[in-house]
Amino acid sequence: MDSTVKFLGxxxxxxxxxxxxxxxxxxxxxxxxxxxxxxxxxxxxxxxxAHHAQISADEQLQLIDCDSLNGSFQGDEHSRRAQIMLGSGxxxxxxxxxxxxxxxxxxIAATVPDPLAxxxxxxxxxxxxxxxxxxxxxxxxxxxxxxxSGQPIRMGALLGSAVPxxxxxxxxxxxxxxxxxxxxxxxxxxxHLTIGACAVVAGTLLESFxxxxxxxxxxxxxxxxxxxxxxxLISVVIFGHLRLISRGRARALLLPSAxxxxxxxxxxxxxxxxDERFSSEPKFTASLKPPFAALREGRTSTVFYEDAASVWDxxxxxxxxxxxxx
Amino acid sequence: MRLNLIRFLxxxxxxxxxxxxxxxxxxxxxxxxxxxxxxxxxxxxxxxAKRSIGSGFLISDDGRLISNFHVVADFIHHPADHxxxxxxxxxxxxxxxxxxxxxxxxxALLQAKDLSGRKFLAVESNLPNMGERIFALGFPYDxxxxxxxxxxxxxxxxxxxxxxxxTASINPGMSGGPAIDRYGNVIGVNVATAGNxxxxxxxxxxxxxxxxxxxxxTRGELMERIAQQLRDNQAHYLEALxxxxxxxxxxxxxxxxxxxxxxxxxxxQTNQDQERLFDxxxxxxxxxxxxxxxxxLSTGAIxxxxxxxxxRKIGVLRFWAQLQxxxxxxxxxxxxxxxxxTAFQCHQDxxxxxxxxxxxxxxxxxxxxxxxxxxxxxxxxxLNSANRALQSTLILTGVDREHGxxxxxxxxxxxxxxxx
Numbered sequence: 001m002d003s004t005v006k007f008l009g010x011x012x013x014x015x016x017x018x019x020x021x022x023x024x025x026x027x028x029x030x031x032x033x034x035x036x037x038x039x040x041x042x043x044x045x046x047x048x049x050a051h052h053a054q055i056s057a058d059e060q061l062q063l064i065d066c067d068s069l070n071g072s073f074q075g076d077e078h079s080r081r082a083q084i085m086l087g088s089g090x091x092x093x094x095x096x097x098x099x100x101x102x103x104x105x106x107x108i109a110a111t112v113p114d115p116l117a118x119x120x121x122x123x124x125x126x127x128x129x130x131x132x133x134x135x136x137x138x139x140x141x142x143x144x145x146x147x148x149s150g151q152p153i154r155m156g157a158l159l160g161s162a163v164p165x166x167x168x169x170x171x172x173x174x175x176x177x178x179x180x181x182x183x184x185x186x187x188x189x190x191x192h193l194t195i196g197a198c199a200v201v202a203g204t205l206l207e208s209f210x211x212x213x214x215x216x217x218x219x220x221x222x223x224x225x226x227x228x229x230x231x232x233l234i235s236v237v238i239f240g241h242l243r244l245i246s247r248g249r250a251r252a253l254l255l256p257s258a259x260x261x262x263x264x265x266x267x268x269x270x271x272x273x274x275d276e277r278f279s280s281e282p283k284f285t286a287s288l289k290p291p292f293a294a295l296r297e298g299r300t301s302t303v304f305y306e307d308a309a310s311v312w313d314x315x316x317x318x319x320x321x322x323x324x325x326x
Numbered sequence: 327m328r329l330n331l332i333r334f335l336x337x338x339x340x341x342x343x344x345x346x347x348x349x350x351x352x353x354x355x356x357x358x359x360x361x362x363x364x365x366x367x368x369x370x371x372x373x374x375a376k377r378s379i380g381s382g383f384l385i386s387d388d389g390r391l392i393s394n395f396h397v398v399a400d401f402i403h404h405p406a407d408h409x410x411x412x413x414x415x416x417x418x419x420x421x422x423x424x425x426x427x428x429x430x431x432x433x434a435l436l437q438a439k440d441l442s443g444r445k446f447l448a449v450e451s452n453l454p455n456m457g458e459r460i461f462a463l464g465f466p467y468d469x470x471x472x473x474x475x476x477x478x479x480x481x482x483x484x485x486x487x488x489x490x491x492x493t494a495s496i497n498p499g500m501s502g503g504p505a506i507d508r509y510g511n512v513i514g515v516n517v518a519t520a521g522n523x524x525x526x527x528x529x530x531x532x533x534x535x536x537x538x539x540x541x542x543x544t545r546g547e548l549m550e551r552i553a554q555q556l557r558d559n560q561a562h563y564l565e566a567l568x569x570x571x572x573x574x575x576x577x578x579x580x581x582x583x584x585x586x587x588x589x590x591x592x593x594x595q596t597n598q599d600q601e602r603l604f605d606x607x608x609x610x611x612x613x614x615x616x617x618x619x620x621x622x623l624s625t626g627a628i629x630x631x632x633x634x635x636x637x638r639k640i641g642v643l644r645f646w647a648q649l650q651x652x653x654x655x656x657x658x659x660x661x662x663x664x665x666x667x668t669a670f671q672c673h674q675d676x677x678x679x680x681x682x683x684x685x686x687x688x689x690x691x692x693x694x695x696x697x698x699x700x701x702x703x704x705x706x707x708x709l710n711s712a713n714r715a716l717q718s719t720l721i722l723t724g725v726d727r728e729h730g731x732x733x734x735x736x737x738x739x740x741x742x743x744x745x746x
Contacts, residue, residue, distance in 0.1 A: 147647045152601060152639070218676045218685075280660045282670035282689035282703050288650035290642050291683070291709040298678025305735050307673060308688045312727050314671040315692040315700065 008061060009086070010102040011041055020100075031055040033094065034066075047095030061086040061101075070095050119250070121243040125191030133197030137169065138162040140204040169196045180245045188244045195240040202233055215287040216295040227268045235261030349508045355461045356473045358510065359383075362447050364438070365413040365465040366393045366422065366502055368401050377408060381464035381503030381516065382436065384446040385537065389438040392533055393502030394517055395427050396618040398434045402427070402552075403620050403666075403695070405545060412438045415471040425541040429552045430487060430559045430617055430626070431532040432517050434502075435541070447504055450511035451531040453490070454478040459508050460492055462516050462525070464500025472500070476523070478513075484614050486563055486589040486626070489526045490514045496525035553696035556617065556724050559626055560699075563587075564722075564729040567628075572740045577609055578634040579745030580682075580708065580716045583737060589613050590628065603640040604648065608633045617724065622661035625699070625724030630737070637713035649707065649715055653687075658703055658721055660691075667701070668692045676709070682743040683709045688734065698726050704734045710743050 008026045011033075015021055024041050033041045036050035043052065049068040055061055063084045065072040071080030073093040084092065088103030123129075141162040146153065173192035181187045210226035239257035246253055299307070350358070362384040370377040380397030384390070391412065401408045402424065410422035420440040427434045454460065458478045466472050476494020492505060496519045505514040505527045514527030542548040567587055575584035585592045592611035609632045616627035633652070637645040660667075672689040685707045693699040704720040720737050722730055 147643045148651070149644070150603065150648050150651065152603065218674070278664040278669060280662045280667065281658055282656065282672055282691075284654050284656050284672070284687060284689075284705065286650075286653065286674050286685065286687060288646060288653050288685065288707060290646045290712050292712065294676060294683065294685070294709050296676055298676035298683045301677060301679055301735055301739055304675055304677050304686060305731055307675065308731075311671040311673045311688060311690045312700070312731075315668050315690050318668040318671070319692045319694050 007104060008055075008057075009088075009104050012100040012102060013041075013043075014091075014098045014100055016098070026055060026061075029056050029061075033063075034068075043094065043097050045095040045097045048097060049095075052094050055086065063092060068094070114247075119243055121195075121240050122188070122191065124194040124240075125188040125244070126194075127190050130190040130193040130197070133194045133201070134166065134169070137197040137200040138166065140201045141165055144204055144208075165200065169193070169200060172196050176241045176245070184245050184247060186245075191244045192241060195237055195244075199233065199237040203230070206230060206233060211287040212289055212293050215289040216293050218294075218296045218299075227265060231261040231265040231268075234264050350506075350510045352461060352473060352475055355463070355506050355510060356471075358445075359447065359463060359504070359506065360415055360471055362445050363415075363463045363471060363503060364391065364441070365468075365471075365499075366391070366397050366436070367411045367413055368398060369409050369411055371407050371409055376468075379465065379468055379499050380501040381499065382412065383463070383502075383504040383512065384438075384441065384444055385435075385449070385533070386446050387443060389441040389444075390425070390446075390537075391422065391436040391438050391441075392504075392515060392536075393434050393436060394515065394528075395429050395432045395434045396517075397502045398422075398424065398427075398436070399618065399620050402434075402548070410436065412436075412441060414441075424548065426536060426539055427548065427552060427555075428532055428536045429555050429619070431528050432618060433515060433528060433532060433536050435536050447506075448511045449530045449533055450507060450509070450513050451529075451534055453481070453529065454507050454513055456480055460494065460513065461506045462492065462494055462496055462500060462503060462527075463506065464496070464503025464516055466497035466499045468499055474500075476525070478507075481529070482526070482614070484589050484591055486613050487615055487617070488529050488532070489517070489615070490529055492525045492527050493523050494525050495519075495523055549695060550697075553693075553699060556625060556696055556699055557726055559617070560725045561729055563626075564725065564733050568729075568733055568736055572736070574740060574742075575609070576744070577607065577632055578636070578714060578716065579711075579743060580632075580634070581740075581742040581744050582609065582632045582716070582718060583611075583630065583740045584609070585611060587613075589615075602638060604638045604645060605636045606633060619724075620666065622663070623666055624661070625693075625701070627721075627723050629721040631719045632741075633717045633719075635715050635717070642712045645713060645715075649717070652717065653705065653707060656703075656705070656719075660701060660723075662691075662693075662701075666694055668694065670701075670703070677706070677738065679739050680742060681710070682741065684738075684741070685709060686738060690730075693724070696724075699724050700727065700730055701725075702730045702734060704738065706738055706741060708741075708743065716741070 006027060011024050011026060013021045032039045032051060032054045034050050034052040035043055035048045047070050051066050052068045053063050053065050053072050055063055063072060063086055065082050074081055074084045075091045086101045088106045090101045092099040142158045145158055145161045173189055173196050176192040177187050177189040206229055210222050214222040235257045238260045239253055242253045243250060364382055366380045366382040367376050368378045377400055380393055382391040382393035385392050398410055401410045411419055412422050413419040420438055422436045422438055425435040425437050460476050460478050462474050464472060474494050476492050479491040479493055482489045482491050496516050500516045503516045504512045505516060507513045513530050515533060517528050518526040542551055572583045572586050574581045590611050590613050592609060594609045597606040612629040613627050616624040619625050668691045670689040670691045672687060674687040677684050677686040687705045689703045691701050702722040702725060706718045708716040718741055720734060
């Protein structure tokens, strides 16, 4: 009887779905299997005998049934066997317990690279980044409020105005983190916070930038361009959040992110209630920035009033539309 | 036409016969004219009760009445929803139909049913002497026929539309009633009050003009007449304004249009708040009166405001953010609704005129009921200095395309940068 320790294979206990419940190394022979506590593999199965079977070797490893009450079976077979030759991947049934033998020479699959491990987004999950991004967000909001304020500056009030958006941001990041925890058993709060804060900064900058562009071109509408860029920004932010959560490949996340961006775009082009309401006052929505931002040359008054003929025509057209369709 | 001639003769004869007769006392005026002055009621067709009230007076023996346009405006705009009735202090009443209007001078000519054969009033086109005693008749606050006594104070000097200044208490409900001179003749029609015994009359010569026209036969013709009156009126006063050099004044480093006509008056104001972030001087000018069209729509007025702002305790970016806020928060008190006007359509661009670069915005809306008439708002912000800006706003109501454009352009070009 060879009782030296030597790795001969692995016995896996499996559930009905084929998932491995436990693995036990077969390191000496005979290797005894049964319900009794002195076995090498103890089965928690009332249909298994105290000493149900054992693995021994003749020329090849084999399972020998020890005259068990309910027998030992190979794979799905219905006839009990006194002995079963063990090969790699062979499935066995002892009582109600399913076992699988894995031979020593069995090839295992190549390691799958972790898509997230290489993700640059994960590097955002640091306290330092989160704090920096939050600080930039506070700066963007207070600067916006400072420039827009018509009152003498009170720093306390200005900083206070940035608090509600930051609370919303913190809750936003928390929601994503909780989803992350539930779905992927990971918690990247700082990562989500950094992405959210960067979005606030980018959104604020985008708004100012488009206002300046609009003004520089003489008040030509850049609303459409701003909306498209805004939708793009939303897509990128959603992609970032998903990237922190998902184990899938980055390419698979592009579609849902893009769809959310497109959804936002569609919503912004829907006519709003305010557009439908009739106003007896003109709406001045022009951007007005300091003169240095007025890049285009001014028109001569002849050209301006020729171009302005369009508004008279538009008013005529609107009046005609109503008359034609009372 | 023959009928008009007869009517004119009646008026003329009445004037001639009454001229330089004996002077009437207040009792005389009341007792002799009480049956010629009636209350004009606009009745809501659904509710069956009064919607608005005014006064009117008989001008011929076939039951023609003079009242104010604004008294019967609801009836004109929405004839299906209203009907017009006269009511006499003796308790009789009857129906009224519309014959003609003079919208610019706020007059309406009506035909009263069952009111022929009564005494009617004679019209005196000559103006009384300054300080002469005048009696006004009407139904103030629905209280019954009332007579008030006052003094003639001449024609308003600063009015675009001819008005007599009467020192008397004309109250709501008396609109459309006659103002009688001491010989018992109508010298004007009650039209408005500024309170505290400051009241206004439409001179009687406009009544005579109205009587001498053919009646409008359909509502469509009437509306076209109103539109034509408004078009003629704006063409007349805008041409007068643009044919002469603009009176301008210095505001900061800019020259801006000031009181460009006698009927335009200007007011100025400077922000004195110690805590202010920028200095602000405002020069606002407007014509003294406008033309009433409906309860929430007036026209034929000209308004403009120049606001000069200089940064004081504020950086360039904040200064322009405030200017943008001021540009966007605009309220012109335009009135009108979807059925009477279109929405405003706007155009904006940079304008370079002489030394001044500015941002210019022009918005226009059209009247639906009156073809060829528009309201116009033009705003201009100077862009020649980072910490000083002039914002000029021009509002024209009830103008046609040609004259509106011409005046707006002239106005924008008159804003000049003078100081380096």
